[in-house]
Amino acid sequence: MAAPPTERSFDVIVVGAGIMGSCAAHAAAAWGASVLLLERFDLLHQRGSSHGESRTTRPIYTRPQYPPMVRLAHRLWDDAQRDAGYAVLTPTPHFNLGPRDDPAFLAAVANGSAIELAPSSADAPAWAEAFRVPQGWAVARSELGLGLGGVIKATKAVAMFQALAAKMGAVVRDRAEVVDVARKQGEGGTIVVKTSSGEEFHGGKCIITVGAWATKLLKSVTGTDLPVQSVHTLVCYWKVKPGREHELTAEAGFPTFGSYGDHGFYGTPSMEYPGLIKISKSGGPPCDPDGRDWAIGTGAGGMAELVARWIDEVMPGHVDTTGGPVLCQPCMCCMTPDQDFVLDFLNGKEFGRDVVVGAGFSGHGFKMGPAVGKILAEMALDGESGTAAEAGVELSHFRIGRFEGNPKGNAKSF
Known part of the structure; x- marks a missing residue:
C-alpha cells in the first residue's frame, strides 16, 4: 500500500480528466497508489472529446490490434458498472455495410x-x-x-470513473491547467507538475492524457513533436x-x-x-x-x-x-497519421520511464477507455502492463517511435 500523500505529493499525477485520464486515475487508485487527477477546464466540460450522450462500442475492426483491447475493455466496463451500482453501457447488436x-x-x-x-x-x-x-x-x-456491441453514455461514463477514483482516495481537481511537467533534481528526483495559477504538485509518476492539447503540452515540456x-x-x-x-x-x-x-x-x-x-x-x-x-x-x-x-x-x-x-x-x-493510438513512455534522460503518454485516439478510442486507463496506470507504476500482455494487446504497435523517419507510422494499404 502506498504511503499517504501530502497535500502536494502523490504517487501518480494524472493530467487530463477525459475518459482516458479518469480511467487511468481509477486504475492507479485501485492499485493502491495515491493519485491526483487534474483537469484544465470544468469537470465534464464539452470542449474536448469525452463529452456527449453516446459513443458506440463494436468488435469489428480493420486492424487486428483492436479486438483484444475491446474485449478487455468490456470486462472492465462490466466491473466498473458493478462497483458503481448503475449502468452506462447498453448492449446492442452491431452491423456493418460497405462495397x-x-x-x-x-x-x-x-x-x-x-x-x-x-x-x-x-x-x-x-x-x-x-x-x-x-x-x-x-x-x-x-x-x-x-456481446461486444453497444452504446455508452459518454458523460455519465466519465463521471462514473471519476466518482470511483475519488471513492478509492484519488484527489480530483478541475480548473487546473498544467503548463509544465519537469523532474526535480535531487530529493528523489520527483516529477513536478506546475499549473497556470502557480501551484506545484510532486509525483513519483505522471500520466498525460490531455487529448487535443497533447501536441501543445508535449512540445512545450520536452520539444517532442507528437503528430496528433x-x-x-x-x-x-x-x-x-x-x-x-x-x-x-x-x-x-x-x-x-x-x-x-x-x-x-x-x-x-x-x-x-x-x-x-x-x-x-x-x-x-x-x-x-x-x-x-x-x-x-x-x-x-x-x-x-x-x-x-x-x-x-x-x-x-x-x-x-x-x-x-x-x-x-x-x-x-x-x-494520428495512421489512426492508431499513442501509448508510450515519454522517454529521454529527463523522464526515463516515469512519465506516460496516452494520446491520438482518432475518434475510436472511447470504447476502450477502461482498458487504456489500466494499461497506462500499469505502465506508470510497474514499467510495463501485465494486463495488456495477458489480453493479447501488443503495445509496441502504439509507440511514439513509429513516426521517427516514417511520418505515416503504421499506415498501410489493406
Whole structure:
C-alpha cells in the first residue's frame, strides 16, 4: 500500500480528466497508489472529446490490434458498472455495410469474425429492413457483436470513473491547467507538475492524457513533436419517420452500425432523444482546440449534407432528412497519421520511464477507455502492463517511435 500523500505529493499525477485520464486515475487508485487527477477546464466540460450522450462500442475492426483491447475493455466496463451500482453501457447488436470489394470492409469483417447477412433472407433480423443496401454492397454482423456491441453514455461514463477514483482516495481537481511537467533534481528526483495559477504538485509518476492539447503540452515540456491533429466533427440527430420510432430503438433490438466506402458513416439506435436517431460522418476538417469554429459542417456542402445523402440512399424509408438534422453537436477527434493510438513512455534522460503518454485516439478510442486507463496506470507504476500482455494487446504497435523517419507510422494499404 502506498504511503499517504501530502497535500502536494502523490504517487501518480494524472493530467487530463477525459475518459482516458479518469480511467487511468481509477486504475492507479485501485492499485493502491495515491493519485491526483487534474483537469484544465470544468469537470465534464464539452470542449474536448469525452463529452456527449453516446459513443458506440463494436468488435469489428480493420486492424487486428483492436479486438483484444475491446474485449478487455468490456470486462472492465462490466466491473466498473458493478462497483458503481448503475449502468452506462447498453448492449446492442452491431452491423456493418460497405462495397463488397472494399479492402477496409473486408478486413473489418475478417477481424471481427463476422458473418455475411442477406437483409432479405428469412433469418435476417427485423431491423435489417431499415437498410436499403446499395448495388454491389455487402452487409455483415459480427457473431461477437451481440456481446461486444453497444452504446455508452459518454458523460455519465466519465463521471462514473471519476466518482470511483475519488471513492478509492484519488484527489480530483478541475480548473487546473498544467503548463509544465519537469523532474526535480535531487530529493528523489520527483516529477513536478506546475499549473497556470502557480501551484506545484510532486509525483513519483505522471500520466498525460490531455487529448487535443497533447501536441501543445508535449512540445512545450520536452520539444517532442507528437503528430496528433485535432479535427472538428459533428454529431447529428435526425427525425425518425412517423410510425418507425419504436423500430429504431435499442429496446426493439436495433443495432449500432457503420458504413464503409468513400466516406465513413456510423449510427446508434434511437435512445437519447425520443423520435430522433444519431447518424454521423467520421472525421472532419483540422482545427485548433483553442480556437474552434463551432458551426463548421452545418451549412450547405458540409458534413451534415453528406450524412443526409447517405441516409437518403441507405435508410430512406425510416429516417427523414427534410430540413437537415434536428440537432447538431460539435466534437473533436485527435487523429494520428495512421489512426492508431499513442501509448508510450515519454522517454529521454529527463523522464526515463516515469512519465506516460496516452494520446491520438482518432475518434475510436472511447470504447476502450477502461482498458487504456489500466494499461497506462500499469505502465506508470510497474514499467510495463501485465494486463495488456495477458489480453493479447501488443503495445509496441502504439509507440511514439513509429513516426521517427516514417511520418505515416503504421499506415498501410489493406
